[in-house]
Amino acid sequence: MLEIKDLNAWYGESHILHGVDFNVQEGEVVTLLGRNGAGKTTTMKSIMGLVPRREGHVTFKGVETIGMMPNHIAKAGIAICPEERGIFGSLSVTENLMLPPIVAPGGLSVDEIYTLFPNLKERARTAHGTRLSGGEQQMLAIGRILRTGAKMLLLDEPTEGLAPVIVQQIGRTIREIKNRGFTVLLVEQNFRFAATVADRHYVMEHGKIVDMIPNKDLENSMDKLHEYLGV
């Protein structure tokens, strides 16, 4: 579904991605693991067209997106839940939820989203999105992209800074949306969490993919993984 070949990206003078190669099959949940600064978030942004300069190939459903503007990439059916959630403080919760335009039929209805995240419904009247707790913000950030009908979701560290109980809920959500046929690319530092949701794991180091570990082999690869991640 998503095919990335020799992806390079730069911020100003600094060359962040040095030829990233990986792919995500339809219906899969795939994670990008790696240390801080390895280039995971930059990879996400590069897929979305959010870096100042990128080269290589990002093919989505067979269409090359490398020269496209972010809004066109979004219309093609990729949605991002960014690092630190990207909740808009000047928008109410409902406005945040309704913000991303519908790009295709088949998205979740607002009611379905509320069923998925009951907390959100209670907080729907909250004036400012940033008044929500971290967990609620994360739910909102995921919920709003489920509405758009995009089938490919990029989730950037959805568990960051969250309490274990919330992390569990996020995990359930990801499995749920996988069951509904969504494809997910997940950036995680928390590989134990990743292990509970993902089919495959790519490991990044210095702007490159250095390894791919299928989830079933994860237990056997623990030593390798500790080495990669420095934990």
Add this chain to the structure above:
Amino acid sequence: MIMIFGIPGPLLFGQLLLGLINGAFYAMLSLGLAVIFGMLNIINFAHGALFMMGAFVAWMLLNYVGIGYFPALILAPLIVGAFGIVLEKTIISRLYKLDHLYGLLLTFGLSLVIEGLFRNGYGSSGLPYRIPAALQGAVDLGFMFMPIYRGWVVLAAAVVCLATWAVIEKTTLGATLRAATENAPLVQAFGVNVPRLITLTYGGGIALAAFAGVLAAPIYSVNPNMGTNFINTVFAVVVIGGMGSILGSIVTGFALGVVEGLTKVFYPQASATVVFVVMVIILLTRPRGLFGKAA
């Protein structure tokens, strides 16, 4: 007669009312400026010049095409707004990644060009533009003689300000705008055509200025310098209100009009300077302005 601070009460009420009328212009101009700043991160120094263009376009419509005041009130903002869109597309869009200063300098240059061209073409002693027949005359309010047209200005300005505020605060388009002000790349990544949104915002802000220009045309003569006279004060309004704050610019616009009106009674020479005094005080005590968000 009631005396307040040694000034006859009726006179003081009159001054407050007049302050409000001027405040209406400040509010409309600073509103556009605030919207543009919030969205484009550009301090649009050319705002005064485009305000002036609004008045000139109304004058041209009347004198060259025979289109009167009320149609001009719609047409002139559209025409000048379209000009703004062209400006944004061709010139201003090149500056988004640079420091504020460059936007300020570029639009400053732009205003010099626009004003110079009109001064060359139409001189600077001003062209007459008559109050439309329907709004001529005045009402005696007891404490002052209130021209109907001035009343219309306050009304029109208040409606336009409220409408703009409502669009930004209460509609989906407005929500998208606010979101794009916070984090434009993310909004674009959701599939919104942010560059077009930015262009339209600039056009809209300019149209607001032009609308104010048409409103001003019958009061002040249509003059190439009419924008320059306003622009410094309007900047002060935006800074005091909190840069980019919609509500801040509306409230501060009206409030400063009143402050200025009162100064005209007590120390008229300083009425042009008082806004700067207020601005310095505000900047030193509340760095982000009255309604600005903390950094």
Add this chain to the structure above:
Amino acid sequence: MNVSRRAITLGGFAAAAGTIAPLTAGRAQGKPTLRVGCLTDMSGPYKDLAGPGAVSAVKQALQEFGVAGKGFDVEVLVADHLNKPDVGTTVARQWFDRDGVDVIVEVANSGVALAVANVAKEKNKVYLNTGAATSDLTAGACSPNTIHWVYDTYMLAQSTGAAMVKSGGDSWFFITADYAFGKALQRDTTDFVTNAGGKVVGSVTYPFPGTTDFSSYLIQAQSSGAKVLGLANAGTDTINTIKQAKEFGIKMRLAGLLLFLTDVHSLGLEVAQGIVLTDSFYWDMNDRTRAFSDRYSVNMKGTRPTMVQAGVYSSITHYLKTATAMGIEKAKLDGAATISAMKAMPTEDDCFGAGSIRADGRKIHPSYLWEVKKPGESKGPWDYYKAVASTPADTAFRPLDKGGCSLVKA
């Protein structure tokens, strides 16, 4: 005759050669060349009342004087002083020092006028001011090299102030621009009003420049109960004040202390009707002024000259007469001597008729109080004024001994 419009080339290093060339290589035929510099406001608030019209008046004067047969050339230089005294002095110095200019004419703007007068004196050249209002030019700042041609604040104040009181306007309120010119106008007018038995009940001084809204001041004026509203300002400010006075239904009589024909034209008779003002020249005064104005109109797209533009014509004409009489070479050599000769010779032209120039550099002629016609009274374009009163030449200006000019022997 050779009338050219040459750039003042003191620009960048590259222009250096161009600066010198006209002085050394030019005019090989050996005929002397008089150079007239018209320094005026080509872009600012006084553009319409002076500006291009003044330049046209210079050319008209040259043409009608008929330089061709007189054995010398005349070259005209034009510059915009941008209403900045330092720009004015720089241009004046440049003209005198480098470009061989013999006479500077016009300079509407008192600050610039005073500055140019100093330079003209320093360089011993001729300076004929028509556009500035300040009566200092013939008082403390008077100079053997300057003639103040058309009007000054004293004349305006006396004509408008005294005459209004006589016709019943005995209580005044001033709206005054906060700068020296406005304040001088108010001060002088106050003197005449009180001397004539009237009184000033109040005044308000507003920031200048930059004020566009006068409604506040107008209702202060209205509530003062005065009968006459004296407008001690000029240009766009006056226009705006008058418009807004009409809008706010101000019932007072408006006295424009300095209002030009072009201002009235811009206001339109509907708004301007009934205002009284003082001018020393109006195009429709008599056959000679009409004839002059018709000739002027040909070059100026049908507009009529203001008193400033008429003054340019008048002053240049007189200068040419004097210079021809005393000899071009001599006139070029010594500005003060030329001015003395001009003072010695009576003036005579289509615009102001017969007149003379006093020892302090004041050109004297009658002043006239006009009232702006009602729209119904106007019979055609630019038919705006009707005469109300006049002050004869010998009393229209400040008495010679009152100014304190050093050129006047006690």
Add this chain to the structure above:
Amino acid sequence: MFGFSRPQLIAFLVLLVLIVFLPFVLYPVFLMRVLCAALFACAFNLMIGYVGLLSFGHAAYFGMGSYVAAWTMKVWHVDASIAIALGGLTGGILGLGLGYLAIRRSGIYFAMITLALAQMVYFFCLEAPFTGGEDGIQQVPRGFLFGFINLSNDLTMYAVVAVVFLGGFLTIHRIIHSPFGQVLKGIRENEPRATSLGYRTDDYKLIAFVLSTTLTGIAGGTKALVFGIATLTDVHSSTSGEIVLTTLLGGLGTVFGPVMGAVVMTSMENYLAQFGAWVTVTQGVIFMICVLAFRRGIIGEIGNALKLKL
């Protein structure tokens, strides 16, 4: 010498030669005007180019320096050297007072606050009786330097202006290349880091501001002496705008840029004086071209092309 690099030294020598020989070719009064503008621009550049703060109200210091020098010359008949020094002192003291307030804000807020403060200074000059309102202080005698050098001759005056300019120019260069200048660079590059090293950055900015306004005051005082006139134009916000343009045009943060900017701007003002409003149109167009096409300015672009720091 003075921390000039080799190409800078060559450029400086060229400048020196031009300053010495040009008055015999070009009109000295024009050159004096250029030099005053150049000193003003160099002083302004000290703030924007080396501290990174845009002062939108530098006319206040230029104008006040000009007024004080003119007034003391005319009324107290002080020596020309003292008048110029007093002009500088005025700029410095005013800069200390206003800078103390302005320096607490940065970026666009600094620009706005300096603009507002300058507007107040303008208002003061408009209202204060000694400035002569819009007529300004006129007929200021050039007087004598050190009691015996008569300045009424243009070439003598020129020599004085040239010395003042060179003095100012070299002073600025020395400031930039001093231990203090090194700290300024640090603050411009990374202010939080400078703070974390224990620098009270506001103090440094304020000192730089005062140095800049002092030199600006000297430029104003010298100008008043040359033209015998001090007017509201000198304190007006348009002068503040022009000096920004001058510096931008020449090249922000370059050594010779402000000088080049002053040459071009002054020439243009003179050349275009007869074309009325085209002056502002041309200035506006140049402003826009500078911002859009060559943000480094003339000298900056030349330096970049030649890979030299000029």
Add this chain to the structure above:
Amino acid sequence: MTDTILETTGLTREFSGFVAVDGVDLRVKTGTIHALIGPNGAGKTTCFNLLTNFLTPTRGTIRFKGQDITGMKPAMVARKGLVRSFQISAVFPHLTALENVRLALQRARGASFDFWRAESALDVFNDRARQLLQDVGLPDLSNVIVADLPYGQKRALEIATTLALEPEMMLLDEPTAGMAHGDVDTIVQLIKRIRKGRTILMVEHNLSVVEGLCDTITVLTRGKILAEGDYATVSKNPEVIAAYLGSADA
């Protein structure tokens, strides 16, 4: 209480409703290397900004060497001997490496306000600056513009600059972030070398770095202290494992 160099009580910082640091009581012993760890968003950097007064705490006090420094200007804090580094490399990019270090030496030894003296007055610091550059393992780069250096070398330079102030206590914000394996080791060795005579508080992600280096570890999650102790203790704490490494049963 001479053995405690830095102590906070109830340190709290709120950002418009969101509590980034929540009642942190931190105590750093003199002469130790103390690590502040925790998942992203736990409030470590905010904590750093509070300690050096780049941010003002909403509540709570900070004492350094027994003196209350809450609300003191950041520059003064630095002058007291508490000097920080930044997460994003904090160098002066358009100066040379030598000038970077010299700028710190200059502050420590005066001559900073001398605007009338030539730059060469600073040459007296050159030897010490070169020494410091050498100490952090930077080759002879004295005349290279820092912007052109690779990331790891910038970090090293930053440490050299901080060392130039000879601070009693250093706060290092993720000194090894974004570094290659080899570079990490260099930095670890460096920190080991410079710890003599000073106290170091560092934020670090790389647990293997922390393990080998730090005496005490404080684990922060969601603005609060979760656990404290040496590596062995902390790494066995189940709560820490859950919060930091992620729980397996999620």
